[in-house]
Amino acid sequence: MTAPALTRTSEELIRAEAPVLAHNYHPLPVVVARAEGTWVEDVEGRRYLDMLAGYSALNFGHRNPVLIEAAHRQLDRLTLTSRAFHNDRLAQFAQSLAELTGLDMVLPMNTGAEAVESAVKVARKWAYEVKGVAPDQATIVVAADNFHGRTTTIVSFSTDETARAGFGPFTPGFRIVPYNDLAALEAAVDESTAAVLIEPIQGEAGVVIPTDGYLAGVRELTRRKGCLFIADEIQSGLGRTGTTLAVEHEAVVPDLLLLGKALGGGIVPVSAVVGRRDVLEVLRPGEHGSTFGGNPLAAAVGSAVVELLETGEFQRRATELGVVLRDGLAALVGRGVEGFRARGLWAGVDIDPAIGTGREISEGLMREGVLVKDTHGSTIRLAPPLTITGEELRSALGALEKVLTRGA
Numbered sequence: 001m002t003a004p005a006l007t008r009t010s011e012e013l014i015r016a017e018a019p020v021l022a023h024n025y026h027p028l029p030v031v032v033a034r035a036e037g038t039w040v041e042d043v044e045g046r047r048y049l050d051m052l053a054g055y056s057a058l059n060f061g062h063r064n065p066v067l068i069e070a071a072h073r074q075l076d077r078l079t080l081t082s083r084a085f086h087n088d089r090l091a092q093f094a095q096s097l098a099e100l101t102g103l104d105m106v107l108p109m110n111t112g113a114e115a116v117e118s119a120v121k122v123a124r125k126w127a128y129e130v131k132g133v134a135p136d137q138a139t140i141v142v143a144a145d146n147f148h149g150r151t152t153t154i155v156s157f158s159t160d161e162t163a164r165a166g167f168g169p170f171t172p173g174f175r176i177v178p179y180n181d182l183a184a185l186e187a188a189v190d191e192s193t194a195a196v197l198i199e200p201i202q203g204e205a206g207v208v209i210p211t212d213g214y215l216a217g218v219r220e221l222t223r224r225k226g227c228l229f230i231a232d233e234i235q236s237g238l239g240r241t242g243t244t245l246a247v248e249h250e251a252v253v254p255d256l257l258l259l260g261k262a263l264g265g266g267i268v269p270v271s272a273v274v275g276r277r278d279v280l281e282v283l284r285p286g287e288h289g290s291t292f293g294g295n296p297l298a299a300a301v302g303s304a305v306v307e308l309l310e311t312g313e314f315q316r317r318a319t320e321l322g323v324v325l326r327d328g329l330a331a332l333v334g335r336g337v338e339g340f341r342a343r344g345l346w347a348g349v350d351i352d353p354a355i356g357t358g359r360e361i362s363e364g365l366m367r368e369g370v371l372v373k374d375t376h377g378s379t380i381r382l383a384p385p386l387t388i389t390g391e392e393l394r395s396a397l398g399a400l401e402k403v404l405t406r407g408a
Contacts, residue, residue: 010043028366028373035062038388040371051365051372051396053385055203056235056346059262060308061387067265067304074300082291089299096306097274100244101257104277108270108294108302112234112260113149115271118288119197119230119256120153122273124173125282127194131226138194143179147204148197148232180210182217189221195228195256196221200246203235206379207341207348215250222255228279234260234271239386242319242344244309249343255279265305270298314386318344324390325382328397336404338378345386349400351378355407364403370396 008016010031030048034041038061040048053059060067074089081087094106107122109115120140127138142148142157149155155163156170164170175193177184179202189196200215202208222229231254236246238259243249245257256279260271273280292298308314322344329340329347338350351361358374365372365380372380384393 008043013043028362028371030366030371037061037063038385038392046369048366048369048371049384049392049396051370051382051384053383054266055261055373056238056240056383057261057264058266059239059314059386060265060305061385062266064265064308064387066308067267067301070300070304071265071267071297074297078296080292080295080297083289083294087294087296087299089296089303090294093294093299093303093306096303096310097259097263097272100306100309101259101274102253103257103274105275105280107273107275107280107283107288108298109273109290110269110271110292110298111149112258112271113151113154114290114293115234115258115260115273116148116154116197116232117151118273119195119258121288122256122275122280122283123195123197123228123230125287126228126279127192129282130278131194133192133194137192139173139175139190139192140194141175141177141185141188141196143198143202144176145179145202145205145208146197146199147202148199148234179205179208180214182214182221185218186221189225189227193225193227195230197230197232199232199236200249201236201241201343201346203346203381204375205348206350206376207343207346207381209341209343213250215247215252219250219252219254228255230254230256230258232258234258235383236346238262238305239309239314239318240344240346240383242322243315246343263302263305264298265301267301268298270302270305272302317386321345321388321390321393324393325397328394332397332401332404335401345382345384345388347382348375349380349382351380351404353378355404361400361403364406365399368399368402370399 013031031043032040033043040050097106124138127133144159153171157174175188177188231247233245256275264270326342336352336355338352340347340349358378358380362372362374374380
């Protein structure tokens with residue numbers, strides 16, 4: 001990467017944001033101007049190893065050449081028609097994504113939160129038209145400590161008071177049970193239940209991985225009770241955990257699958273509800289939509305993402321380098337790391353609070369040229385692009401060791 005021409009410093013740009021941007025984020029004080037592969041560059045030309053990858057939106061690295069080329073080709077032809085008309089890219093995208101996931105139909109949207117909202121609507125419609133739940137009585141069971149987005153309906157079933165406080169009244173129709181607790185789930189599901197909506201791995205909660213058999217148990221329970229299983233794989237899906245989907249670790253196929261983030265290759269926002277034909281066919285023209293959902297540019301990039309995953313290369317990389325990640329973190333347990341949870345190239349790392357908060361450790365790593373993000377006190381998340389090399393990964397782990405030794 002060539003250093004950008006310096007016009008305003010990082011400090012000046014950060015100050016310029018404060019009076020004109022809503023303060024709904026607390027980013028690290030780094031101003032990124034360029035990126036390629038696993039590396040980003042700030043306006044002064046300092047380089048950082050990206051160990052967050054846009055919360056998995058950049059699974060294939062910054063400006064992946066295959067995806068950039070697909071976007072360029074489409075930009076020269078057609079970018080948007082709305083769904084008032086057909087476009088020549090959407091059928092290919094939907095067909096390839098359905099085949100990749102082993103499901104039947106695709107409902108294309110833009111953001112992850114839109115995919116979740118869409119699934120909630122579909123599940124309720126299915127409950128009324130197919131299951132026979134009384135009008136306006138459908139319930140959806142979710143897990144505590146979930147993160148499915150921040151729209152009004154979604155925060156209605158969040159247990160994170162930061163996301164909820166001050167935003168009521170909340171949308172009814174949700175029951176919250178502890179994550180990884182099949183007995184509690186069994187007790188919560190009844191004749192009014194349209195669906196169980198869970199993350200196969202809870203990302204925002206700190207990469208919380210359920211015990212073996214939990215996902216299979218959810219699948220068995222939902223079949224037995226006659227409700228839908230909705231798997232939110234917006235962060236965990238598309239290669240991150242070493243398989244195309246995290247549910248594959250237990251050979252589970254949900255009724256509805258929610259995808260986003262990496263589906264747009266870090267170029268455009270693309271999300272989708274992928275599911276059984278008999279479930280998604282409850283939607284009829286005019287009942288749900290999105291002006292940009294399924295646009296030709298998104299479909300072209302999404303199709304290229306599916307082609308990358310069809311090779312299996314990125315799933316293999318996540319599996320093989322995941323061993324390097326786990327071994328490196330294991331060596332730090334008792335030396336500043338209290339514990340960690342990892343699956344593929346995804347880890348939640350609990351830092352000894354005596355050494356520093358997650359934010360302080362993240363700032364220390366930033367000074368060492370490594371970018372991560374904190375969550376819930378003293379936990380940091382590691383989710384590098386799946387294109388990272390073993391050498392780069394070991395370098396990041398070495399930087400973490402240095403920060404822990406020195407202290408935040």
